[in-house]
Amino acid sequence: MTTATTTRQKLGxxxxxxxxxxxxxxxxxxxxxxxxLDVIWTLYDRVLDIDPDSPDDHDRDRxxxxxxxxxxxxxxxxxxxxxxxxxxxxxxATYDSILGHHPDATLIPGVEIGAGSxxxxxxxxxxxxxxxxxxxxxxxxxxxxxxxELDEGSNHEAIxxxxxxxxxxxxxxxxxxxxxxxxxxxxxxxxxxxxxxxTKRVNGRDHDAIEAALNSxxxxxxxxxxxLLERK
Numbered sequence: 001m002t003t004a005t006t007t008r009q010k011l012g013x014x015x016x017x018x019x020x021x022x023x024x025x026x027x028x029x030x031x032x033x034x035x036x037l038d039v040i041w042t043l044y045d046r047v048l049d050i051d052p053d054s055p056d057d058h059d060r061d062r063x064x065x066x067x068x069x070x071x072x073x074x075x076x077x078x079x080x081x082x083x084x085x086x087x088x089x090x091x092x093a094t095y096d097s098i099l100g101h102h103p104d105a106t107l108i109p110g111v112e113i114g115a116g117s118x119x120x121x122x123x124x125x126x127x128x129x130x131x132x133x134x135x136x137x138x139x140x141x142x143x144x145x146x147x148x149e150l151d152e153g154s155n156h157e158a159i160x161x162x163x164x165x166x167x168x169x170x171x172x173x174x175x176x177x178x179x180x181x182x183x184x185x186x187x188x189x190x191x192x193x194x195x196x197x198x199t200k201r202v203n204g205r206d207h208d209a210i211e212a213a214l215n216s217x218x219x220x221x222x223x224x225x226x227x228l229l230e231r232k
Contacts, residue, residue, distance in 0.1 A: 019076035147177065
């Protein structure tokens with residue numbers, strides 16, 4: 001069996017398409033998965049302070065995949081980084097597999113929430129950021145959403161609360177492939193900016209730009225990074 005250590009040493013971004021191909025069957029939501037691939041890889045490869053050997057460390061950064069449908073890219077990155085064994089990918093969505101159609105925090109090392117119902121990730125991330133702030137814990141919280149998901153009303157409340165509280169430990173990444181049914185006057189960035197968030201807009205495939213945006217300073221304010229993808 002491949003160990004976590006050898007997996008981390010040998011697998012990189014170029015291996016992700018092969019890892020994703022190990023997951024077969026219906027309901028893969030492959031388009032949703034590939035739209036998140038570069039952001040999730042950049043987070044785990046360059047940004048997050050989290051150790052696959054200690055995924056529950058109290059001082060770890062937290063990553064919440066609110067865009068939980070189509071988690072193939074997420075699972076592939078977790079395998080490449082040593083959180084799960086590569087062999088597990090072939091069990092995707094089979095009976096007794098830990099890898100379901102939506103990530104399960106009770107089964108998969110390194111997964112923070114059971115995602116699936118859209119509109120839950122950002123409110124949970126706000127609560128986590130508030131709790132860590134009360135504990136004077138300097139860990140960061142990252143939540144990844146889809147642009148269509150912003151139509152959910154729970155996100156409106158979370159955006160407002162985070163801005164009012166000045167949650168500088170919180171970063172939201174919105175994958176914008178122009179799939180929102182309603183759209184946003186002035187663009188997605190404006191929706192966050194009017195509530196006091198710092199905002200950045202990047203090419204959703206450019207790892208250097210994504211890294212720079214996610215690590216950009218935003219003193220006393222939460223940060224929203226809009227990762228733009230061409231809709232095909």
